[in-house]
Amino acid sequence: MNSDLAGKILNKDKRGIARGITIIENSNSDSAELLKKIYSNIGRAYRIGITGPPGAGKSTLTNQLTKYYRKKGKTVGIIAVDPTSPYTGGALLGDRVRMSEIGQDEGVFIRSMATRGSLGGLSKKAIDAADIIDAAGYDFVILETVGVGQSELDIAQAADTTIVVLVPESGDAVQAMKAGLMEIADFFVLNKSDRPGAKQAVNAIKTILMMCDHDASSWMPNIIQTIASENDGIEETAAEIDRHREYLINMGNLKKRREHRTRLRIKEIVEDKIRTELWNDVREKSLNSSLEKVVLGNLSPYHIADEILENFRKQF
Amino acid sequence: MNSDLAGKILNKDKRGIARGITIIENSNSDSAELLKKIYSNIGRAYRIGITGPPGAGKSTLTNQLTKYYRKKGKTVGIIAVDPTSPYTGGALLGDRVRMSEIGQDEGVFIRSMATRGSLGGLSKKAIDAADIIDAAGYDFVILETVGVGQSELDIAQAADTTIVVLVPESGDAVQAMKAGLMEIADFFVLNKSDRPGAKQAVNAIKTILMMCDHDASSWMPNIIQTIASENDGIEETAAEIDRHREYLINMGNLKKRREHRTRLRIKEIVEDKIRTELWNDVREKSLNSSLEKVVLGNLSPYHIADEILENFRKQF
Secondary structure, three states: OOOOHHHHHHOOOHHHHHHHHHHHHHOOHHHHHHHHHHHHHOOOOEEEEEEOOOOOOHHHHHHHHHHHHHHOOOOEEEEEEEOOOHHHOHHHHHHHHHHHHHHOOOOEEEEEEEOOOOHHHHHHHHHHHHHHHHHOOOOEEEEEEOOOOHHHHHHHHOOOEEEEEEOOOOOHHHHHHHOOHHHHOOEEEEOOOOOOOHHHHHHHHHHHHHHOOOOOOOOOOOEEEOEHHHOEOHHHHHHHHHHHHHHHHHOOHHHHHHHHHHHHHHHHHHHHHHHHHHOOHHHHHHHHHHHHHHHOOOOOHHHHHHHHHHHHHHHO | OOOOHHHHHHOOOHHHHHHHHHHHHHOOHHHHHHHHHHHHHOOOOEEEEEEOOOOOOHHHHHHHHHHHHHHOOOOEEEEEEEOOOHHHOHHHHHHHHHHHHHHOOOOEEEEEEEOOOOHHHHHHHHHHHHHHHHHOOOOEEEEEEOOOOHHHHHHHHOOOEEEEEEOOOOOHHHHHHHOOHHHHOOEEEEOOOOOOOHHHHHHHHHHHHHHOOOOOOOOOOOEEEOEHHHOEOHHHHHHHHHHHHHHHHHOOHHHHHHHHHHHHHHHHHHHHHHHHHHOOHHHHHHHHHHHHHHHOOOOOHHHHHHHHHHHHHHHO
16 A cells, blocks of 8 residues: 555645545555545545436436535545446436536545445445544535445445435335335435325425334434436425535534444454454365355254354354 | 144144144244254245345235135145334234135235344244245245345245235336345246336346346346236236246256255354354353454454354364
């Protein structure tokens, strides 16, 4: 690793930031070292999570929100996480549109991260990348993900304010509920609100929200209607982010929320390290050679697990 | 634990099986003990995974397939995993219909498992429950899940043959692709095939399949059209399961697939045990008291993680 990389990042050097995120994507030990160096500079950026089903217009909303913040003189870093398989090409196309719209702006940093193997790993890396951008001094970090799996929920929840974007298609709200999106939303954006069924969709979301058990004193998620492609409702979205931010600060919840997510994160780092040490070549081989016994019913997975555990206990 | 419980399970006693699954749901140590006792009897049942988006008709397909197998004199155990939040009531309703249709049949065992806290834990428990039913001597185990998250993919993949159920609604195939369902399907059932758009949906699935990189020599997933509610296409579905089963056996892949899933399972058991030991009260407390330092930027999560790891290393 370039020894001056941390300095470049803290200096808001875009190539340095990009290089830092590449290190995070590729390596565990180097990235830990880098993050330790920059860590005292994080905590200033406000983090916004944007998630929702495919096709809801998350990228368009992100782009418009970014332009809005830029007009206010704020800088924005975007991490777009795309869990779709490489062969869809979706990420690439979205990137091009985005780059041509806001990519040339000096006050905007954009990075796409795609699944390479494990999704769990990706969510950790996306959050590390957000730290890099935070340390570089951007005012806002937007974490944009497609809300289709646990890992994307993890990323969305790594934000201070989480927005779930839906469209008026019938059943979208119900699907979002089934996917666990209703529980994580600090507020909803009903995008493409000029489409038929917008009013019914708003009502459906309200009904579902009332069915959820929210804490008595707590924040009640609003529904903001937008037509992001026409820049309609963007100011209202930004205002709702502000309102939520103030709520968090006034209630002392911003710190609580950040502590909660730090807690999950530390656990993940510890468990990752143990996992790496546990499944070394020797133990992987020993596991593989015992599989046949299990499949033939001679030993249970629990017997083999006990053996591996005892061995690890001696060597850890 | 009732000391004779293993005996009751091996004797196909339904109350014993139900009790065994309850133990699996509630306890880690007792369930390991139970599973060790019955393990030499597993491996005979053929496991079918049925997954797909909400509303595709998975339960109806499961019920009809069960009736079909019963007519052939085969016994069937069903594990229905519902990851939706308790307040939907969906699981309960589906259960009632199911119980009245096939629940009274002596050769059918049905169990619903709902999320209680962690989804990851649920997938492990559902697979343990399938082992109980397998050990009890049922010919088929059907693992039915809503395909909306990684955990449901895990369960579906714990089967010998995995069926992805879709409906002709436009975009369903694309959404299934985004949710990772295309990669896990051994074949597809296009249910409600009397609806408009069925032919286009079949073509969409075929197109996506061709875009996926399948291994050269390997199995190419078929698409079976059904109207499950009218018992239409059920025989064809059963025939396709048979065809896939024969393919697996002839290619030597059934053993390979079972070994692969055993491998993942042992790893999960080992990691679960370590995690339980790692996050004891003392270490949880120490973690909690260090969070503020991280949030204030005084220490990075990687520093705290190192400290916890060193402490665990001494005491493990």
